[in-house]
Amino acid sequence: MNAVDLPSRSEIEDLFFKEAALLDEWRLEEWLELLTADAIYEIPPTDVPEGDSRNTLFIIADDAVRIRSRVKQLLGKSAWAENPHSRTRRMIANVRVLGAEGKNILVTANFAVHRMRYESVDTYIGHYVYKLVRDGDRLKIMERRAILDNEALRPHGKISFIL
Amino acid sequence: MIESAETYIVDDEKAGLFRVNRRAFTDPGCLEEERRRIFDKCWIYAGHESEVPHAGDFRSRSVAGRPIILARGDDNVVRVLLNTCTHRGAMVCRQKSGNAKTFQCPYHAWTYNVRGQLVGVPGEDSYSEAFKREDMRLAAPPKMDNYRGFIFVCFDRAAQSLYDYLAGAREYLDLVADQSETGMKVIAGQQAYSARANWKLLMENSYDGYHGLPTHQRYFTFLADTGIQLQGNNVPISARQKAVDLGNGHAVLEYQSAWGRPIAHWVAPFGEHRKSHFDALRRRFDERFGPERASRICETSRNLGIFPNLVINDIMAITIRSFYPISHDYMEVNAWALAPLEESSEDSKLRLDNFLTFLGPGGFATPDDVEMLESCQRGFANREVAWSDISRGMKREHPAITDELQMRAFWRRWNQLMTEPQVKRARKAA
Numbered sequence: 001m002n003a004v005d006l007p008s009r010s011e012i013e014d015l016f017f018k019e020a021a022l023l024d025e026w027r028l029e030e031w032l033e034l035l036t037a038d039a040i041y042e043i044p045p046t047d048v049p050e051g052d053s054r055n056t057l058f059i060i061a062d063d064a065v066r067i068r069s070r071v072k073q074l075l076g077k078s079a080w081a082e083n084p085h086s087r088t089r090r091m092i093a094n095v096r097v098l099g100a101e102g103k104n105i106l107v108t109a110n111f112a113v114h115r116m117r118y119e120s121v122d123t124y125i126g127h128y129v130y131k132l133v134r135d136g137d138r139l140k141i142m143e144r145r146a147i148l149d150n151e152a153l154r155p156h157g158k159i160s161f162i163l
Numbered sequence: 164m165i166e167s168a169e170t171y172i173v174d175d176e177k178a179g180l181f182r183v184n185r186r187a188f189t190d191p192g193c194l195e196e197e198r199r200r201i202f203d204k205c206w207i208y209a210g211h212e213s214e215v216p217h218a219g220d221f222r223s224r225s226v227a228g229r230p231i232i233l234a235r236g237d238d239n240v241v242r243v244l245l246n247t248c249t250h251r252g253a254m255v256c257r258q259k260s261g262n263a264k265t266f267q268c269p270y271h272a273w274t275y276n277v278r279g280q281l282v283g284v285p286g287e288d289s290y291s292e293a294f295k296r297e298d299m300r301l302a303a304p305p306k307m308d309n310y311r312g313f314i315f316v317c318f319d320r321a322a323q324s325l326y327d328y329l330a331g332a333r334e335y336l337d338l339v340a341d342q343s344e345t346g347m348k349v350i351a352g353q354q355a356y357s358a359r360a361n362w363k364l365l366m367e368n369s370y371d372g373y374h375g376l377p378t379h380q381r382y383f384t385f386l387a388d389t390g391i392q393l394q395g396n397n398v399p400i401s402a403r404q405k406a407v408d409l410g411n412g413h414a415v416l417e418y419q420s421a422w423g424r425p426i427a428h429w430v431a432p433f434g435e436h437r438k439s440h441f442d443a444l445r446r447r448f449d450e451r452f453g454p455e456r457a458s459r460i461c462e463t464s465r466n467l468g469i470f471p472n473l474v475i476n477d478i479m480a481i482t483i484r485s486f487y488p489i490s491h492d493y494m495e496v497n498a499w500a501l502a503p504l505e506e507s508s509e510d511s512k513l514r515l516d517n518f519l520t521f522l523g524p525g526g527f528a529t530p531d532d533v534e535m536l537e538s539c540q541r542g543f544a545n546r547e548v549a550w551s552d553i554s555r556g557m558k559r560e561h562p563a564i565t566d567e568l569q570m571r572a573f574w575r576r577w578n579q580l581m582t583e584p585q586v587k588r589a590r591k592a593a
Contacts, residue, residue: 043525045352047259054512057352057500060525061515069385073527078380081530118541120359152355154495157537158530 020090081160087116179558182550188361208473213348236278311340331409343503354498356524360536362488369474370466372564412470412576414569422479425514427461480518
């Protein structure tokens with residue numbers, strides 16, 4: 001028996017699709033509301049996709065403070081890599097509810113995120129692993145990991161938006 | 164001042180003007196010359212010995228456009244081997260990293276040991292007496308050497324030693340290597356990224372003190388938000404800030420910075436609970452090196468550029484960054500984090516956090532650098548504007564870190580190599 005009621009796939013899809021829309025529309029303040037207060041956001045390096053950010057150099061390993069700072073920066077004027085904002089379009093698929101870990105719900109999905117800027121299209125391919133927690137009738141994201149299949153950020157050069 | 168389309172730089176000491184012909188960034192022919200005159204002649208960083216800590220460990224990567232293998236043999240010797248079968252050319256190592264006793268070419272199953280010796284040839288009796296295994300070992304670059312764990316190769320047999328080549332840069336590599344009593348290590352995880360820009364723009368950018376505030380305003384705002392005092396950071400000239408031409412095209416900026424440093428420069432955001440631990444680390448440096456050098460190691464930051472394509476920035480963390488042009492307007496970049504072997508896991512986590520606030524393709528600074536370099540490269544399409552200006556601080560007796568002395572050191576060496584007459588090698592008789 002699970003410690004928590006596992007959500008249905010469609011409930012998770014609703015969350016993923018809503019999140020994708022908020023990020024693609026640069027509604028980052030609203031996106032933050034999907035996260036728990038202590039949420040983390042991580043992108044492992046392309047050569048150690050299963051790595052642990054405590055002992056591995058990640059691309060992004062944001063704690064709650066840095067996630068909020070990142071959003072503030074991206075909505076400000078001096079995050080030059082995203083001023084003007086890129087266009088992004090996310091395709092989320094293969095959503096699966098993996099199970100529970102105590103109160104946390106583990107879910108995964110594949111992603112293809114296209115980033116359009118200066119007439120180049122760069123595609124980030126990979127999968128998400130999320131830890132979710134129930135907060136009343138809502139699901140909140142407490143851990144959000146984007147694991148890239150790209151072997152290098154080439155020719156992307158950077159991950160300057162929220163992947 | 165004489166500017167002609169043929170010259171690469173204008174270096175007018177008297178007038179205090181320094182210009183770089185943008186053709187150096189935009190001309191594919193120039194890149195072809197660079198491959199021959201610079202990347203085939205200079206010592207090029209290949210890796211760090213800590214990346215292959217045990218006998219049989221290997222890493223395969225591209226160095227100066229060649230696929231190579233960095234490997235530690237069963238004799239514990241670290242070698243760089245050229246990753247091509249001496250038979251018909253296939254790459255004998257097709258894994259990124261691992262531990263091996265042999266490399267077997269998948270094409271015809273020739274087998275080499277990790278020292279590079281050919282140890283197996285299927286059907287060897289079909290070869291003549293003249294065929295000798297000893298002649299067919301995996302090739303190596305003509306020169307390879309290690310300075311305090313940093314491994315370099317050189318494809319020019321006649322080149323000076325690595326020790327002489329590094330010149331004044333050795334002092335600054337020492338300041339990094341001395342941060343450990345047992346040796347430095349590259350932390351797992353390679354940041355493999357790129358920029359749609361000429362490779363030399365990244366060298367300029369990596370020790371450009373002038374761009375710090377305008378380009379990285381968001382980083383300094385982040386620091387301020389975390390409670391770091393920024394006053395003093397913008398003092399124009401102080402005794403503890405300098406830009407130094409280190410010879411052979413290498414240069415460094417050294418300065419006191421607002422950010423905390425995992426080696427023993429505590430700041431409030433690191434937490435009160437860490438203060439006594441940092442004090443203890445700091446005292447150990449005093450004991451080892453005396454107060455002056457200890458203070459230099461711990462409280463100053465350094466942006467070091469080693470000609471032509473290696474950057475070691477010892478700032479809020481230590482990054483090793485190397486880059487290589489794929490075309491005149493596109494480079495591949497690799498970056499690693501370096502730390503003392505004996506660092507505790509808690510300190511290591513702090514170091515990585517500190518690294519990621521600024522550095523790397525997802526940091527709060529590097530993406531904006533990439534953006535600026537790409538913006539320069541696009542701007543160069545305006546061929547009517549033929550020259551870039553790198554004159555800043557040229558008439559100052561002691562150029563500041565926000566001046567451009569370090570770039571002039573790079574460009575003078577670059578220009579020398581690109582324009583000096585080349586001795587034509589007599590063709591060997593067949």
